[in-house]
Amino acid sequence: MRQERFEAENSPLWERLEQLIAELERPRYKRRMAPSERLNFPADYRLVCSHYALARSRNFSPALLDQLHALVLRGHYQLYRRRTAWGWRLLNFILLGFPRALRRNSGYFWVALGIFLLPALTLGIGCYYEQDLLYSILDEQQVASLEGMYDPANRRPGRVEERSSESDFVMFGYYIKNNIGIGFRTFASGILLGVGSLLILLFNGIVLGGVAGHLTRLGYQDTFWPFVAGHGAFELTAIVICGAAGLLLGHAVLAPGQRTRALALKQNALEALQLVMGAALMLLLAAFIEAFWSSSSLASATKYSVAALLWLIVVLYLGWMGRAPDGSR
Amino acid sequence: MIGNGVWPDRMSTSQAPLLDTLRQYEIPEGVSLEFRLAGPVVRACAWGIDTALRGLLYLALLFLFSFFGGLGIAAMLISIFLIEWFYPVIFELLNGATPGKRAMGIWVIQDNGTPLTPAASIIRNLLRTADFLPLLYGFGLVSMLVNREFKRLGDLAAGTLVVYRDRPSERMSPPSERVVSPPMELNEAERRAVLAFAERAERLSSSRRIELAEMLSGVTGRRGQQAVENLYGYANWIIKGHSRASSARGICTSPHGSR
Numbered sequence: 001m002r003q004e005r006f007e008a009e010n011s012p013l014w015e016r017l018e019q020l021i022a023e024l025e026r027p028r029y030k031r032r033m034a035p036s037e038r039l040n041f042p043a044d045y046r047l048v049c050s051h052y053a054l055a056r057s058r059n060f061s062p063a064l065l066d067q068l069h070a071l072v073l074r075g076h077y078q079l080y081r082r083r084t085a086w087g088w089r090l091l092n093f094i095l096l097g098f099p100r101a102l103r104r105n106s107g108y109f110w111v112a113l114g115i116f117l118l119p120a121l122t123l124g125i126g127c128y129y130e131q132d133l134l135y136s137i138l139d140e141q142q143v144a145s146l147e148g149m150y151d152p153a154n155r156r157p158g159r160v161e162e163r164s165s166e167s168d169f170v171m172f173g174y175y176i177k178n179n180i181g182i183g184f185r186t187f188a189s190g191i192l193l194g195v196g197s198l199l200i201l202l203f204n205g206i207v208l209g210g211v212a213g214h215l216t217r218l219g220y221q222d223t224f225w226p227f228v229a230g231h232g233a234f235e236l237t238a239i240v241i242c243g244a245a246g247l248l249l250g251h252a253v254l255a256p257g258q259r260t261r262a263l264a265l266k267q268n269a270l271e272a273l274q275l276v277m278g279a280a281l282m283l284l285l286a287a288f289i290e291a292f293w294s295s296s297s298l299a300s301a302t303k304y305s306v307a308a309l310l311w312l313i314v315v316l317y318l319g320w321m322g323r324a325p326d327g328s329r
Numbered sequence: 330m331i332g333n334g335v336w337p338d339r340m341s342t343s344q345a346p347l348l349d350t351l352r353q354y355e356i357p358e359g360v361s362l363e364f365r366l367a368g369p370v371v372r373a374c375a376w377g378i379d380t381a382l383r384g385l386l387y388l389a390l391l392f393l394f395s396f397f398g399g400l401g402i403a404a405m406l407i408s409i410f411l412i413e414w415f416y417p418v419i420f421e422l423l424n425g426a427t428p429g430k431r432a433m434g435i436w437v438i439q440d441n442g443t444p445l446t447p448a449a450s451i452i453r454n455l456l457r458t459a460d461f462l463p464l465l466y467g468f469g470l471v472s473m474l475v476n477r478e479f480k481r482l483g484d485l486a487a488g489t490l491v492v493y494r495d496r497p498s499e500r501m502s503p504p505s506e507r508v509v510s511p512p513m514e515l516n517e518a519e520r521r522a523v524l525a526f527a528e529r530a531e532r533l534s535s536s537r538r539i540e541l542a543e544m545l546s547g548v549t550g551r552r553g554q555q556a557v558e559n560l561y562g563y564a565n566w567i568i569k570g571h572s573r574a575s576s577a578r579g580i581c582t583s584p585h586g587s588r
Binding site: 064073080270 | 356358359362363398399400403405406409410413414438443444446447451452455456457458459468482485486487488495500501502517520521524527528564567569570
């Protein structure tokens with residue numbers, strides 16, 4: 001069959017499909033066709049795919065091939081587009097997906113926890129017994145500002161400026177920008193063979209441990225610990241989870257196993273993304289607690305008991321939420 | 330290349346893989362889709378436009394929130410966080426491209442030609458941090474240059490491609506109606522070349538048209554505009570068949586020609 005005849009016979013179908021695709025490309029509220037008119041889209045699209053294949057094998061003209069290719073491309077894009085119920089997916093993720101994803105990758109979590117916790121404990125004990133050790137991590141100004149922040153003589157734990165409801169909001173914004181940003185960076189830098197995540201975890205472990213030991217040594221424990229205990233449940237856990245997500249990426253690049261590197265990276269990135277998004281939600285919650293609860297001047301006993309409750313919630317949520325009735329998953 | 334003496338530089342029908350930015354992906358329907366990959370320069374331009382837009386956005390928000398005191402600062406900090414991390418995600422999920430990419434005529438798709446998924450968009454944009462290191466997308470550039478598909482680290486992890494978005498172009502057809510039967514049988518590559526010449530001729534200058542058509546003067550014996558017309562005739566012959574153009578048209582007017 002010559003090209004002219006082929007075109008004449010089939011162009012009505014092509015035009016129909018073109019209109020249908022144009023309709024599907026419009027946002028939903030601008031569509032004019034009834035849903036029933038769109039029913040034969042898959043069949044028409046597949047027919048045009050075969051026309052394209054035919055036109056190619058018969059060496060029809062480049063312009064016709066371009067026209068059909070464009071049609072197939074646009075049709076393919078529309079046919080394989082996914083539409084998601086966002087609210088339902090988010091709820092499902094929080095209640096089931098995130099804790100399950102973490103338990104699937106718990107090995108990475110324990111490694112990340114070790115990388116974070118061991119230097120934190122070492123430096124914490126070191127700075128508790130050795131007065132000047134903290135100065136080898138932070139410079140004088142930073143140490144002075146930290147000491148000022150948690151000095152029991154000032155009734156403003158964790159803040160440099162005077163506490164007010166407005167400054168609570170400012171700090172909430174600051175914690176979101178800063179902490180979630182750190183979480184994302186901890187994850188992203190994991191693609192550099194895991195080194196980035198490793199360094200950020202190590203660095204945070206060293207600094208937080210050192211500061212905690214140093215302030216306890218100065219006798220500031222009654223301002224420092226009640227402040228950090230509450231939101232720490234979410235914040236520290238979330239940073240470790242982000243580190244675990246980064247290690248997932250690094251592992252895929254370093255040792256993909258029987259998969260190709262590209263495939264391993266793609267698959268692990270999808271797993272890691274669930275960890276990061278869950279951790280980001282935890283950091284959001286932590287920012288809220290840190291800004292509005294941790295900085296309040298309630299009695300230490302109240303703060304400690306709430307903190308204990310929060311830690312319990314985190315452990316139960318991550319460890320047991322979404323398990324199957326027989327305890328698996 | 331060995332010519333056969335008749336057709337100058339007789340083209341081979343087997344196509345050797347050329348150095349090209351065209352990538353093919355075979356879809357379940359059994360045909361190959363073609364994507365023209367966007368390289369580092371056009372993507373850097375897109376990024377530059379986006380960065381400028383983001384700067385303007387920050388300024389506008391800073392002005393707006395400056396009326397709200399402490400709450401304004403909080404809103405500004407949260408906006409900075411959202412714009413820094415999710416500006417590309419939001420636009421890519423809405424249009425497939427950020428305003429900068431759109432201006433450069435490129436967009437992001439999955440590497441199997443399907444629309445960008447939310448997960449992939451978030452992955453590729455969070456990993457910008459790693460691509461940006463050690464400075465100004467150093468690792469990203471190295472990754473793009475080493476990779477066959479111009480993927481930066483984020484694209485590798487998300488399985489995404491940045492490709493040119495083809496604008497629907499007007500369909501060109503051979504300018505004349507005359508049908509000329511070629512003096513010998515044409516092979517596939519030759520037929521393709523003749524058709525491509527006839528369909529693109531109107532975008533060329535007339536002297537370039539003549540120059541190209543006169544490459545065949547040895548076979549056709551025609552020169553100048555006549556050589557061009559002659560090639561149009563061949564193209565029409567390939568498309569329509571023998572010179573009984575009028576009768577052929579008669580059959581084809583009914584869309585589903587009864588045979």
